[in-house]
Every structure is written in structure tokens, then in C-alpha cells.
Amino acid sequence: MNAEHRQTIGMDIRMWYKALRVIPHLSRNEWEALDPVSKWLVAARGAVLIMTFFSALIGGLLAFAVGPASPLLLLLTVIGLVLAHGGSNLLNDYWDTRMGVDEGNYFRAQYGPHPLISGLLSQRQLLMWVFATLCVALLSGLYLAVVRGPWVILFAAAGLVLMMTYSGKPYPLKRMGLGEVAVFVIWGPLMIGGTFYVLTGDLPLWVILASLPYTLGVTLVLFGKHIDKIDYDRKKNIMTLPVILGEKWARVASILIIVLMFATAVILVLGSYLGVPVLLVLLSIPSALAAARIFSRPRPLSKPDDYPSESWPLWYVGFSFVFNRNFGGLFVFGLILDIALRMAGIPVFLSGL
Numbered sequence: 001m002n003a004e005h006r007q008t009i010g011m012d013i014r015m016w017y018k019a020l021r022v023i024p025h026l027s028r029n030e031w032e033a034l035d036p037v038s039k040w041l042v043a044a045r046g047a048v049l050i051m052t053f054f055s056a057l058i059g060g061l062l063a064f065a066v067g068p069a070s071p072l073l074l075l076l077t078v079i080g081l082v083l084a085h086g087g088s089n090l091l092n093d094y095w096d097t098r099m100g101v102d103e104g105n106y107f108r109a110q111y112g113p114h115p116l117i118s119g120l121l122s123q124r125q126l127l128m129w130v131f132a133t134l135c136v137a138l139l140s141g142l143y144l145a146v147v148r149g150p151w152v153i154l155f156a157a158a159g160l161v162l163m164m165t166y167s168g169k170p171y172p173l174k175r176m177g178l179g180e181v182a183v184f185v186i187w188g189p190l191m192i193g194g195t196f197y198v199l200t201g202d203l204p205l206w207v208i209l210a211s212l213p214y215t216l217g218v219t220l221v222l223f224g225k226h227i228d229k230i231d232y233d234r235k236k237n238i239m240t241l242p243v244i245l246g247e248k249w250a251r252v253a254s255i256l257i258i259v260l261m262f263a264t265a266v267i268l269v270l271g272s273y274l275g276v277p278v279l280l281v282l283l284s285i286p287s288a289l290a291a292a293r294i295f296s297r298p299r300p301l302s303k304p305d306d307y308p309s310e311s312w313p314l315w316y317v318g319f320s321f322v323f324n325r326n327f328g329g330l331f332v333f334g335l336i337l338d339i340a341l342r343m344a345g346i347p348v349f350l351s352g353l
Contacts, residue, residue, distance in 0.1 A: 012034075012035045012037070012038060015034060015035075015038040015041075016037060016038060016041060016046075019038060019041035019042050019046040019047065020041065020046045020047060020049070020050065021047055022047050022310065022311075023042070023045055023047050023113075024042060024113075024310075025113060025310060026042065026113050026120075028118075028119065028120070031113070031120050039120075040086070040129070040133075042113060043090060043093075043113075043115045043120065043121065043126075043129065044085075044086035044087070044089045044090055044133070045086075045089045046086070048085075048089070048221075048321075049082050049085055049086060050325060050328075051085075051187060051217075051218050051221065051324070051328070052081050052082050052084075052085040052187070052191065053078060053082055054214060054328040054329075054331075054332060055081070055187045055188070055191035055192050055195075055211075055214065055215070055218070056074075056077055056078040056081045056082070056191055056192075056195045057074075057078065057332055058192050058195075058210075058211070058214055058328075058331065058332060058335065059077075059191060059192040059193065059194065059195025059196045059199075059207075059211075060074040060077070060078070060195050060196075060199060061332065061335040061336060061339065062192070062196050062207055062210055062335065063195070063196045063199035063200050064199075064339055065275075065335065065338060065339055065342070066200065067200070069199040069200065070199060073144065073147065073148075073198055073199055074195070074198075074199060076140045076143060076144060077140070077144060077194075077195050077198050077199075078195075079136075079137075079140055080136075080137045080140030080141050080144070080156075081137075081159075081191055081195075083133050083134070083136050083137035083140070084134065084137040084156075084159065084160065084163065085163070086133055087130050087133035087134040087137060088163035088164065088166065090115070090126060090129055090130045090133065091130050091164060092166060093114060093115055093116060093126070094116070094123065094126050094127065094130065095172070097114075097116045097117065097123075141153070141156040144198050148197070148198050148201060149201070151197065152194070152197070152198060155190055155193075155194035155197065155198075156194075158190055159186050159190045159191070159194070162182045162185065162186050162190075163182075163186065165182075166179055166182055166183075174238060174240055175237075175238050175239055176239060177239050177240065177241050177243075177244050179222065179226075179240055179241070180219055180222055180223060180226070180240070180241045183218060183219055183222050184215055184216075184218075184219045187214075187215045187218040187219075188208070188211035188212065188214070188215025188218075189208050189211060189215075191211075192207065192210070192211035192214070192215070193207055193208055193211060206273045209264075209268060209273060210268055210273055210274055212260075212264045212268075213261050213262075213264045213265040213268070213281070213327075213331060214261075214327070214328055214331055216257050216260055216261045216264065217257075217261055217323070217324035217327050217328060218324065219257060220254055220257045220258065220261070220291075220320045220323075220324060221317060221320050221321050221324050223241070223242060223250060223253065223254045223257065223316075223320070224254065224295075224315075224316035224317035224318075224319070224320035224321070225314075225316075225317040226240040226241065226242040226243070226250070227242045227247060227250050227251060227254070227299070227316045227317075228299065228313065228314060228315050228316050228317050230242050230243055230247055230250070241253075247298070247299075251295045251296065251316075252295075254295045254316070254320070255292050255295050255296065258288050258291060258292055258295075258323070261281075261288075261327060262281065262282065262285070262288070265278060265279070265281050265331070266279070274334075274335075274338070275334070275335075275337075275338030275341070275342070276338075277333075277334040277335070277337040277338040277341065278331060278334035278335060278338065279334065280330045280331075280333060280334040280337070281327055281330045281331050281334065283326075283330055284323065284326040284327040284330050287322055287323040287326045287327075288323050288327070290319060290322075290323070291319040291320050291322070291323040294315070294316060294319045295316060295319075295320075299315050299316065300315070
């Protein structure tokens with residue numbers, strides 16, 4: 001392998017990493033120079049796929065906490081869910097463009113390259129990407145259904161319907177104040193609970209309860225995004241929960257969600273449903289306070305001088321995303337430490353399991 005080829009691969013890997021952390025702004029020429037994986041990550045908004053990865057991983061770790069489980073089944077579940085989320089993002093961009101939501105200077109086209117509005121893909125190309133992405137996710141789901149049973153199909157179908165109807169016809173959920181509810185259900189009971197079921201063949205109530213802290217965080221991110229674009233949505237009669245509540249009360253609700261994330265985690269540990277190491281999430285309190293301070297004030301009318309240009313006009317969602325990533329990472333690490341300690345014979349107060 002020559003030096004030039006190694007450099008090209010290295011540049012691609014760096015772009016993958018960047019696209020998994022932020023939604024990069026790209027010119028048409030920069031887009032054309034990308035490899036297929038980088039293009040998919042940029043178009044599918046790879047940075048937010050970390051939330052799906054965490055949900056699937058949490059469900060898998062909860063399964064490993066109660067006994068031996070198959071790493072292969074967990075890997076296939078993670079791949080299937082992440083691809084389903086990516087395909088959903090692509091399809092949402094398609095539907096929002098078809099329905100006139102993303103036209104002009106709409107918020108979505110400002111914070112990152114919109115595949116259609118930016119002219120990076122034609123409608124036909126975008127739909128081909130959606131089809132290919134969802135086909136791979138479907139193959140993963142079908143294999144899991146063969147191994148675990150038909151209930152897997154029910155989990156997958158419920159999640160797929162909610163994802164596809166988030167922006168799509170005939171009744172887009174986000175236009176009826178149900179988008180946030182759908183996200184709460186998908187990233188919690190369906191993803192975390194569904195992953196647990198795939199690995200164990202069971203879904204006890206405590207797993208649904210254990211999904212609450214992190215799925216609240218995912219819901220917080222969506223609240224932040226919808227508050228950021230509340231004026232755009234109100235003009236287009238898109239009735240997200242922040243539009244229904246009004247900006248002030250939506251910000252209050254967001255702060256309440258932050259409090260509930262910590263409260264539910266502590267209650268689950270005190271009730272012996274989760275191990276003591278999960279309390280590592282308390283280390284994310286500084287970023288929670290930073291997010292709460294931002295939510296306590298109206299959004300600035302223009303970009304503050306010390307705020308990154310590439311992040312504007314994102315505001316509330318940026319701080320909530322950073323906090324949720326910190327909280328989720330610590331939650332996952334706490335579960336891993338919990339499992340390791342119990343494997344070493346050290347009790348971690350999990351009698352609720």
C-alpha cells in the first residue's frame with residue numbers, strides 16, 4: 001500500500017470521526033471528494049446516531065447484567081437500529097422537502113448540508129440511499145426474528161412505523177405534538193427494551209423502567225432542537241410540543257427533563273434495579289447545570305462572539321446534546337463497571353433484577 005493511499009484512508013477515517021461528532025458544512029466539491037461512507041454519515045446526520053448506539057448498547061448491557069448473552073446478536077441489533085435511524089433521517093429530509101417544510105432558508109438547511117436543498121443528491125438518489133439503508137437494517141431484523149422469534153418483528157415494525165411517520169404522510173407525528181412522544185417510545189421501550197428482548201427472549205418491567213434515564217435525555221435533545229426552530233415551525237403550522245407549550249414553558253419542561261434524568265437514575269439504584277456504579281452519571285451534573293442555565297434564558301437573537309460559527313443557529317440543542325452524550329457515556333460506563341464488579345464477585349446491590 002503506497003503512502004498516498006494510506007493518506008487517503010487516513011483522511012477518510014478522520015472525516016468519519018468528524019461526521020460522527022458534528023454535522024459538517026460542505027461545499028459541492030468537498031462532497032464529491034468524499035468516500036461513500038463519509039457521504040452517508042454526512043447525509044444521514046451521523047452525529048446524532050450516537051443516541052441510537054447508546055440505546056442499543058444500554059439494552060445489551062442490561063441483558064449481560066442478568067446472564068450470558070450473545071455478542072453477535074447485540075452487534076447485529078446495534079447495526080440494524082443505527083441503520084434504521086440513518087434511513088429515517090434521510091427519509092425525513094425527503095418528506096420535509098416534498099411537503100415544503102425545508103424549502104428556502106428553513107432551519108434544517110442552515111445547521112448542516114441538506115441532501116436535497118444543498119443539491120448534494122437528487123430525489124431519486126436520496127430514495128435509493130433510503131432503500132439500500134433500510135434493506136440492510138431489514139435483513140438484520142429478519143435474521144434476529146429467525147433466531148429469537150416473531151416478537152422481534154413487532155418491535156421492529158412499531159419502531160419503523162413511528163420513525164417513518166415522524167415527518168411522513170399521511171399524518172406526520174411532529175405536526176401534531178406527537179414527535180417528542182414518538183422519540184421517547186422509540187429510544188426507550190422499543191430500542192432498549194427490544195435489544196434486551198433479542199438477547200434474552202424476555203422483557204420484564206424493570207428493563208422498561210431502566211430505559212427511562214437515557215430516553216429522557218434523547219427527548220431533551222429533540223426538545224432543544226424544536227425550541228431552537230420554534231419560530232420557523234410556528235410559521236409553517238408545525239405543532240411540535242414546544243410550539244404548543246410556548247417557548248418559555250418548553251424551556252421549563254426541558255429543565256424538568258434534566259432533573260428527571262438524574263432522579264430516575266438515583267431511584268432505580270436505590271430500588272436495586274440498577275447497580276451503584278450507574279451513579280457515575282452524577283459526574284455529568286456540571287454539563288447538566290450548563291444546559292439548565294442555557295434553558296433558563298431566551299435564545300440570543302444573533303450568534304454570541306464566543307460561540308462556534310459552525311454550530312449556529314443550533315443553540316439549546318447543542319448544549320442538550322453535549323449533556324446527553326456525557327450522561328449517556330457515564331450511564332454506559334456505569335453498567336459496564338457494574339457487570340465487571342459482579343463477575344468479580346463484588347456485590348453491587350442488584351437484588352431488584
